[in-house]
Amino acid sequence: MTTPWQAGAEPRSYPIHRSSDLVHIRQAVRALSQECGLSLVDQTKMITAASELARNTLVYGGGGAVRTGLVGADARRGVAAVFEDAGPGIPDVEQAMTDGWTSGSGLGLGLSGARRLVDDFDLRTAPGEGTVVTIVKWVR
Amino acid sequence: MSERIPVLRIGDVLLVSVQFDLEDQTVLNLQEDLAEQIVATSASGVVIDISALEIVDSFVGRMLSTVAAVSRVLDARTVVVGMRPAVAITLVELGLSLGGVSTALDLEKGLAKLGRPVGSAPR
Numbered sequence: 001m002t003t004p005w006q007a008g009a010e011p012r013s014y015p016i017h018r019s020s021d022l023v024h025i026r027q028a029v030r031a032l033s034q035e036c037g038l039s040l041v042d043q044t045k046m047i048t049a050a051s052e053l054a055r056n057t058l059v060y061g062g063g064g065a066v067r068t069g070l071v072g073a074d075a076r077r078g079v080a081a082v083f084e085d086a087g088p089g090i091p092d093v094e095q096a097m098t099d100g101w102t103s104g105s106g107l108g109l110g111l112s113g114a115r116r117l118v119d120d121f122d123l124r125t126a127p128g129e130g131t132v133v134t135i136v137k138w139v140r
Numbered sequence: 141m142s143e144r145i146p147v148l149r150i151g152d153v154l155l156v157s158v159q160f161d162l163e164d165q166t167v168l169n170l171q172e173d174l175a176e177q178i179v180a181t182s183a184s185g186v187v188i189d190i191s192a193l194e195i196v197d198s199f200v201g202r203m204l205s206t207v208a209a210v211s212r213v214l215d216a217r218t219v220v221v222g223m224r225p226a227v228a229i230t231l232v233e234l235g236l237s238l239g240g241v242s243t244a245l246d247l248e249k250g251l252a253k254l255g256r257p258v259g260s261a262p263r
Contacts (some may be wrong), residue, residue, distance in 0.1 A: 019163060019164035019165060020163050020165075022163070022164065023161055023162075023163055026161060026195065027161070030194070040226050041225075041226045041229055041230070043226075044194065044195055044224075044226040044227060044229070044230045045229075045230050045233065047194070047195045048195045048196075048197050048230045048234060051195065051197040051199075052197055052198060052234070055164075055197070055199065099235055109198045109234055109235045109236060110198065112235065113198065113233075113234035113235045113236075114234075116233050116234065116235070117230065117233055117234060
């Protein structure tokens with residue numbers, strides 16, 4: 001999935017190296033979701049999904065970064081966020097996307113839950129090559 | 141870094157009002173503070189007001205479940221009050237149903253649930 005960043009609105013990048021970074025990322029995604037005109041429920045879903053994925057990047061990916069900004073395609077507008085880490089990657093994506101499955105100490109809801117909260121979800125990973133997760137929430 | 145949320149005591153009920161987006165460490169601090177305060181004050185109930193929270197992710201959701209479970213073991217009941225509708229919808233869709241966590245729509249109903257009706261005498 002490509003992310004057609006809206007012209008003139010380059011995405012901003014935020015580091016994910018410590019848990020306090022998650023607060024800034026939630027604020028950034030919230031500001032974009034409001035600017036974009038997402039409904040209150042959709043704003044809440046997008047911010048929550050971003051929070052889950054940012055924590056995954058931190059905990060399982062060993063840290064990384066997120067790029068987030070407004071996107072547009074076919075007269076649609078939305079908010080996108082791309083989470084990237086250079087961690088160990090996910091050996092079994094199908095298993096990782098299962099509710100309740102976790103390789104760590106979490107609840108195992110991060111990936112599968114985040115996918116349910118957004119409109120577009122794209123996961124690219126390979127063992128040893130890190131993970132890139134892209135999410136988009138479109139204005140209805 | 142290690143911000144702490146004040147825990148207020150009203151009679152034998154502990155009251156926590158979460159007023160801003162929490163860092164993970166603050167969430168963990170709150171979990172520990174509540175357990176300690178329940179024992180230190182012999183509290184029989186805990187009310188956590190999250191009406192100011194715009195999102196509750198799985199980390200905060202897990203804290204709420206843990207506080208409810210820990211307080212139960214310490215002979216106190218926890219009620220989470222004031223959850224916003226958008227937060228409720230998002231939590232359920234995320235897959236967190238907060239099993240074992242007692243909830244109420246607002247502080248007054250939460251206290252009533254603990255058998256501590258406040259204010260408003262019957263009219």
